[in-house]
Amino acid sequence: MRVTFIDPAGQTHAVTGEPGESIMRCATHHLVPGIVGECGGAMACATCHGYIAEDWAGKLAAPSAQEREMLSGCIDVRPNSRLTCQIRLTEELGGIVIEVPESQT
Numbered sequence: 685m686r687v688t689f690i691d692p693a694g695q696t697h698a699v700t701g702e703p704g705e706s707i708m709r710c711a712t713h714h715l716v717p718g719i720v721g722e723c724g725g726a727m728a729c730a731t732c733h734g735y736i737a738e739d740w741a742g743k744l745a746a747p748s749a750q751e752r753e754m755l756s757g758c759i760d761v762r763p764n765s766r767l768t769c770q771i772r773l774t775e776e777l778g779g780i781v782i783e784v785p786e787s788q789t
C-alpha cells in the first residue's frame with residue numbers, strides 16, 4: 685500500500701508499505717529522511733515522531749499512556765502527533781500521509 689511522507693520543505697516521499705508493518709519500519713526501510721526509529725519501536729526514543737494527516741488521524745486507535753508520555757517530550761508536538769512505530773499499517777490506512785517534523789531533519 686502507498687504511504688507518503690512529506691518533509692518540512694514540502695517534498696514528498698511516496699513508498700510502498702506492507703500490512704502489519706509499522707509506519708516507522710516502512711520509513712526506515714525506504715530511508716525516508718527524519719524518521720530514524722533509533723530504539724527499534726520500543727517507545728524509548730521518539731525519533732519516529734510524525735504528524736498524521738487529518739484524513740487518517742481519525743482512523744487510528746488512540747495513543748497509549750506510554751506513547752503520550754513519550755510524545756510530551758518531543759519538540760513541536762501537535763494534536764496529530766504520533767510515534768509512527770506504534771501504528772501498524774492496515775488496508776484501511778492505504779494512502780496514509782505523514783508529515784515529518786522539522787526538528788527531525
Ligand code: FES
Nearest residue numbers: 721725727730769
Ligand atoms: S522508534 Fe523509538 S519511540 Fe518509536
